[in-house]
Amino acid sequence: MKKMGIALVFIILIAGVGSPIFSGIMMERVVNNSVEEINEMYAETGSDIALEIIRYDRSLFSSEIEWRINLGSMTTFYSTKDLVLVDRADHGFLGVTSKTSLENNRWFTDWVEDKLSGDNPLEIETRYKVLGNITTTLTLKAFSITEDDDVINILPAQMAFETGMDLQNIAVHGRWDGLSVPEKLNIDGIAIESKLDKISTYIWQGDTSISVNQATVTDKRNPVAFSDFKCTYNMDYDKAENAVSLGMEYGIAGIKTQEDELLDGFVRLGINRIDAQGYEAFMKLYSTEMNNIMKTIAGSQQTPDEMNEMMEAEMLRIGPRLIGPAEKLLKKGLEIEITGLKAQLPQGKIKGDLSLSLKQDMTMAQFIPIAMQPGAALDILSLKSAITLPSELTGDNPQLLAPVYPGMQTGLFIKQGDNLVHRAETRDGKLFINEKEFLFN
Numbered sequence: 521m522k523k524m525g526i527a528l529v530f531i532i533l534i535a536g537v538g539s540p541i542f543s544g545i546m547m548e549r550v551v552n553n554s555v556e557e558i559n560e561m562y563a564e565t566g567s568d569i570a571l572e573i574i575r576y577d578r579s580l581f582s583s584e585i586e587w588r589i590n591l592g593s594m595t596t597f598y599s600t601k602d603l604v605l606v607d608r609a610d611h612g613f614l615g616v617t618s619k620t621s622l623e624n625n626r627w628f629t630d631w632v633e634d635k636l637s638g639d640n641p642l643e644i645e646t647r648y649k650v651l652g653n654i655t656t657t658l659t660l661k662a663f664s665i666t667e668d669d670d671v672i673n674i675l676p677a678q679m680a681f682e683t684g685m686d687l688q689n690i691a692v693h694g695r696w697d698g699l700s701v702p703e704k705l706n707i708d709g710i711a712i713e714s715k716l717d718k719i720s721t722y723i724w725q726g727d728t729s730i731s732v733n734q735a736t737v738t739d740k741r742n743p744v745a746f747s748d749f750k751c752t753y754n755m756d757y758d759k760a761e762n763a764v765s766l767g768m769e770y771g772i773a774g775i776k777t778q779e780d781e782l783l784d785g786f787v788r789l790g791i792n793r794i795d796a797q798g799y800e801a802f803m804k805l806y807s808t809e810m811n812n813i814m815k816t817i818a819g820s821q822q823t824p825d826e827m828n829e830m831m832e833a834e835m836l837r838i839g840p841r842l843i844g845p846a847e848k849l850l851k852k853g854l855e856i857e858i859t860g861l862k863a864q865l866p867q868g869k870i871k872g873d874l875s876l877s878l879k880q881d882m883t884m885a886q887f888i889p890i891a892m893q894p895g896a897a898l899d900i901l902s903l904k905s906a907i908t909l910p911s912e913l914t915g916d917n918p919q920l921l922a923p924v925y926p927g928m929q930t931g932l933f934i935k936q937g938d939n940l941v942h943r944a945e946t947r948d949g950k951l952f953i954n955e956k957e958f959l960f961n
Contacts, residue, residue, distance in 0.1 A: 544611040566808035568592030583609040593814040620644035655682045673700045688718045709733030722803040727754040748773035765792040783864040792855040798848030809838040850882040868910025895960030907942040929956035
């Protein structure tokens with residue numbers, strides 16, 4: 521029994537000493553795999569951004585790693601061509617804790633020295649769990665800087681990024697108390713939440729939301745104030761249908777200017793049942809073309825105005841090349857929708873919904889006959905819409921209340937009490953506007 525006790529103590533001691541060593545080995549493997557995964561992902565999108573491990577010094581109970589992020593063509597928009605990170609990691613029993621420094625970035629250290637008297641407000645910590653996820657937390661302390669005659673007060677912030685060791689999912693939790701510029705601007709309470717799962721390079725299923733408690737722009741000529749703004753983006757992937765649906769929601773409790781006020785605003789925009797294969801092909805070409813444009817602009821050495829003109833010209837150039845991949849998205853069931861639209865104005869309430877979907881697979885060329893025979897659209901498209909507006913907002917506009925096309929038996933809107941009301945729907949191969957059939961012939 522005594523020998524068993526001694527053996528048990530010996531095993532525990534060996535495990536205790538060996539755990540930090542194992543954690544260090546695990547971290548090095550994860551770091552190397554992550555760099556390969558991220559570089560592969562950038563390469564697949566046509567980006568020339570790349571990560572590189574300059575130095576990896578691992579000892580038994582600690583490690584020091586120096587990274588370089590090459591910004592590629594994005595250098596044009598920043599004051600440096602790369603970002604250098606230095607990680608100092610302590611190997612623990614259940615994982616590794618690493619502190620990240622920007623000490624090898626002259627642009628950052630000079631800024632801290634010149635603007636903040638050497639007091640660095642940024643802390644970066646990463647935890648690698650042996651049997652869990654990787655979590656990186658950025659913490660920003662409050663500080664103030666002076667630009668021209670303005671004092672900009674930056675309030676505390678914290679953001680955490682969590683991912684699995686295979687980088688197949690990511691979660692983000694962030695909170696920034698805001699910023700203020702006395703007598704000019706105040707932003708209070710910014711938060712971000714995101715949870716995404718990787719389906720492919722271009723398809724990440726999940727939700728992302730950004731919210732702002734309130735903001736005020738103090739301008740004697742154009743003051744603006746708003747409260748409780750929230751924007752949410754979501755992507756859903758239907759494996760059985762091999763389809764993607766995208767949605768964005770915007771909501772705001774109130775926004776007020778010197779002349780107008782809007783309360784309880786909301787709208788949801790959606791593109792549903794997008795062919796996933798077509799979506800990936802389109803995004804791959806679009807990303808490649810955009811990255812090529814960035815590379816071209818980066819090497820042009822032009823002024824910002826000239827770069828904007830060059831960007832517009834390049835966008836026009838690639839437009840025709842995107843038509844082919846865009847046609848792959850025109851599959852039966854594709855739907856564009858606007859739902860839940862609402863707002864309270866001084867003149868009254870606005871409400872609205874709209875849905876437009878394809879009844880068959882289409883090409884761009886197949887839409888051309890609709891210009892000559894509008895009734896042909898009924899074989900291709902399904903429509904349903906409903907809008908209510910306060911009549912005071914538009915006045916008695918004859919273009920809204922009277923037929924504007926031959927075959928219409930009513931205006932786009934009809935008046936009901938203090939409101940203008942619109943209803944449209946396709947059914948049984950016919951189009952009805954405000955319950956009256958649109959006679960195409």
